[in-house]
């Protein structure tokens with residue numbers, strides 16, 4: 553797989569040379585592993601120093617397309633984030649990139665829940681040292697969330713930010729938690745196969 557990593561400049565924040573080298577190494581190591589699992593040919597990463605990150609982790613990721621992933625990293629928190637969280641984010645986002653080669657990421661709520669569930673379960677499998685807070689729930693909580701989800705499974709006009717980021721009335725990370733739960737009920741999940749499978753087919757393998 554061909555891998556390109558670009559560090560974007562910011563007027564306000566800057567990574568040190570040491571940080572650039574550490575981040576590059578982590579991307580190369582984990583993107584190569586994940587890219588090979590999914591048979592990717594090309595991946596471009598941009599890394600941007602920013603304070604607009606997930607408050608629990610000090611970084612965040614976004615998959616722009618099947619060969620382009622953006623990472624945002626807080627330069628003041630790399631001591632913990634680069635080794636302990638960024639690898640997990642790389643696995644999560646590469647799972648999205650692989651899925652977006654052929655499938656619509658989030659046309660229906662089910663599509664988005666399956667996409668995020670696969671990415672969350674994949675990062676958990678590949679980098680278990682980091683326990684993603686968007687994948688943790690009690691039995692009572694997940695039963696409640698599943699009930700909310702069930703009434704909207706085929707919705708196309710849902711608000712992604714409300715269902716996944718908690719920007720609205722719904723509990724934060726609802727879509728991630730439901731997705732992670734659904735994928736975890738699949739026995740011996742083969743992520744290379746599930747990631748290129750339409751979401752209704754993945755859902756038919758779920759053992760709720």
Ligand SMILES: [Zn+2]
Nearest residue numbers: 644648668671
């Ligand atoms: Zn995601």
